[in-house]
Amino acid sequence: MxxxxxxxxxxxRVYYIGQGIQANKEENTAVAFSQDGGKSWTYRLPTYVNFPNHRDPSDPDVVRLSDGTYRMYFTYSVSATKLGIAYADSPDGMTFTYKGGSFEDVADAVDSNTVLFNGVWHMFLGRERLPGQRHATSTDGRTFALASDEAPKLPGRDYYSSDEVVEDGVIRLFAFSKTEGNARSFTSADGTTWAAGDVALTADDATTLGTGFLQDVAVAKLADGTWFMAYVSGMPTE
Structure with a gap:
């Protein structure tokens, strides 16, 4: 993701998990940089200090704090039968130092996405191999507590929570549907009750935007007011 x-x-900056980057690792959590609006990219491997099991973090979820610190939340194994979310901090977004567990209230929380909204940190979490989401909150951005299990849904269509931004006084959540083959936005004024918005992107084999499937969307607003989206999809053959 x-x-x-x-x-x-x-x-x-796009933080992502890549395969085959280093010969001695199956996966690496890397970062791509673009200074021209996404037209060209450079790639680097961050350094991860004191991380559990000496592994790169899974499902990177990076926010910028008011003091300039980059904070990465990530999925990790609390125990052999339990997944949770931990966090690490970095002064430059390239060297992250592990700080500890952040959310461990349930056994199958994965793929966190975190935003600061009206002075409260809101963390939206996927469920391992299941659609929907969980919602946790925090006043300090370090330790989160479960707030609700309310998931954004449309009748007969299951959506997987993928990314959130704050825009126009609401939280805008982007989610993808494996059955519909699209990504859609939802909005909420409290992080619990959601209203469905428009389809943001649909997988289309006739275009160069990806083929076969579309998932794991991530968005950010650029300086010129346009929006940038990264996502996982099949690669066009032509």
Missing amino acids: PDVLVDDDGTI
């Missing part, structure tokens, strides 16, 4: 962040100077 990618995560998108835009720096103060307009640089786009």
Whole structure:
């Protein structure tokens, strides 16, 4: 699952999990940088200090704090039978130091997406291999408590929570549907009750935007007011 962040100077960062980057690792959590609105990219491997099991973090979820710190939330194994969310901090978004557990209230929380809204941190979490989401809150951005299990749904269609932004006084959540093959937005004034918005993107084999499927969307607003979306999809053959 990618995560998108835009720096103060307009640089786009996409944190993502890639395979085959290093010969001695099956997967790496890397970051891609673009300084021209996504037209060209450079790629780097961050350093992860004191992380559990000496592994790169899974499902990176990166936010920028008011003091400039980059905070990464990520999925980790609390025990052999329980998944949770931990966090790490970095002064530059390249060297992250593990800080500890952040959300461990349930056994199958994965793929966090976190935003600061009206002075409260809201963390939206996927369920391992299931659609829907969980919602946790925090006053300090470090330790979260379960707030609700209310998931954004449309009749007969299950959507997987994927990314959130704050825009126009509401939380806008982006979610994808494996059955519908699209990504859609939902809005909420409290993080619990959601209203369905428009379809944002649909997988289309006739275009160069991806083929076969569409999932794990991440969005951010650029300096010129346009929006940038990263997502996982099949690669067109032509």
